[in-house]
Amino acid sequence: MNFLTFNNRFPTELACIEHFIKLRYAKGVVCPHCGATEHKIYHKSKTPKNFNCCNCNNDFSIFTNTIFYKSDTDLRKWYFAINAMINSKKGISALQLKREIDVTYKTAWRMLKLIRSAMGNADMSKAFEAIVEIDETYVGGKPHKENRNDDDNNPPKPPLKRGRGTSKTPVVGIKERNSKRVHATVALPNSDGQTLTGKQLFKILDTVCKDDTIVMTDDFSSYNILDRNPDKFLRLTVNHSIGQFATRNGIHTNGIESFWALLKRGIYGIYHHISTKYLQNYVNEFCFRANNKNNAFNALLTNCVFI
Numbered sequence: 574m575n576f577l578t579f580n581n582r583f584p585t586e587l588a589c590i591e592h593f594i595k596l597r598y599a600k601g602v603v604c605p606h607c608g609a610t611e612h613k614i615y616h617k618s619k620t621p622k623n624f625n626c627c628n629c630n631n632d633f634s635i636f637t638n639t640i641f642y643k644s645d646t647d648l649r650k651w652y653f654a655i656n657a658m659i660n661s662k663k664g665i666s667a668l669q670l671k672r673e674i675d676v677t678y679k680t681a682w683r684m685l686k687l688i689r690s691a692m693g694n695a696d697m698s699k700a701f702e703a704i705v706e707i708d709e710t711y712v713g714g715k716p717h718k719e720n721r722n723d724d725d726n727n728p729p730k731p732p733l734k735r736g737r738g739t740s741k742t743p744v745v746g747i748k749e750r751n752s753k754r755v756h757a758t759v760a761l762p763n764s765d766g767q768t769l770t771g772k773q774l775f776k777i778l779d780t781v782c783k784d785d786t787i788v789m790t791d792d793f794s795s796y797n798i799l800d801r802n803p804d805k806f807l808r809l810t811v812n813h814s815i816g817q818f819a820t821r822n823g824i825h826t827n828g829i830e831s832f833w834a835l836l837k838r839g840i841y842g843i844y845h846h847i848s849t850k851y852l853q854n855y856v857n858e859f860c861f862r863a864n865n866k867n868n869a870f871n872a873l874l875t876n877c878v879f880i
């Protein structure tokens with residue numbers, strides 16, 4: 574939604590609240606305390622976001638169990654932040670949002686964090702079928718200049734390893750060919766300190782993909798586990814180590830690799846540094862944008878409700 578459309582649709586906070594009520598209570602407002610339906614529920618005067626149920630005489634807010642609950646920030650500012658986040662291909666920084674909606678840096682940072690948590694609030698179990706591509710990437714920064722200890726006594730260390738074998742954090746991504754939807758997850762070390770084991774990759778695929786999905790991979794040895802389970806998935810391989818990036822019959826992982834390119838441009842260009850602790854939230858943000866090209870705004874407001 575561009576800025577003019579946004580302004581026309583949500584000129585006041587009341588317009589935002591009415592829009593949220595329509596989305597959250599499509600079948601009519603329900604009391605969360607006793608389950609009474611619309612004809613027993615009344616708006617509280619002067620507070621359009623609060624209702625009173627005359628069946629159990631309890632009050633409730635339309636924002637219960639949502640990211641907006643108990644927030645003092647104007648809902649218009651929230652909507653603006655959501656819209657800005659959806660519109661910017663590589664995301665928006667807390668500093669930028671602070672300037673745009675005139676809140677403190679801390680508030681802007683918190684808002685973005687909560688919006689990201691809503692972006693990750695989608696059930697992806699067995700969501701993919703037919704043909705998927707799977708690949709991994711590594712995210713993380715180089716050490717700070719002052720921490721490198723390069724001087725006459727300490728000669729410069731060799732450059733950090735790139736790709737597999739690096740100390741950066743691995744992220745595994747799966748892209749469905751037909752719908753172009755993406756699911757990506759940070760691969761944390763198992764109890765032996767290993768990441769990207771065959772078992773780990775298989776588990777991720779098994780969670781997201783239906784049985785009999787065709788899985789396109791490169792020649793990374795951890796994917797060999799798929800060859801040992803042919804009754805679950807059919808693996809097709811493109812051999813990156815010999816410089817092959819696509820076969821004539823369309824086996825490649827270029828789709829998920831273009832997603833990595835965008836994720837990295839966002840992380841290094843907008844967010845600069847992300848700790849492993851929060852990395853999954855940022856990955857969710859990029860997945861949400863890739864998966865919700867149409868009507869992303871309402872999709873996000875629906876995801877805001879955690880039940």
Ligand SMILES: [Zn+2]
Nearest residue numbers: 604607626629
């Ligand atoms: Zn009630």
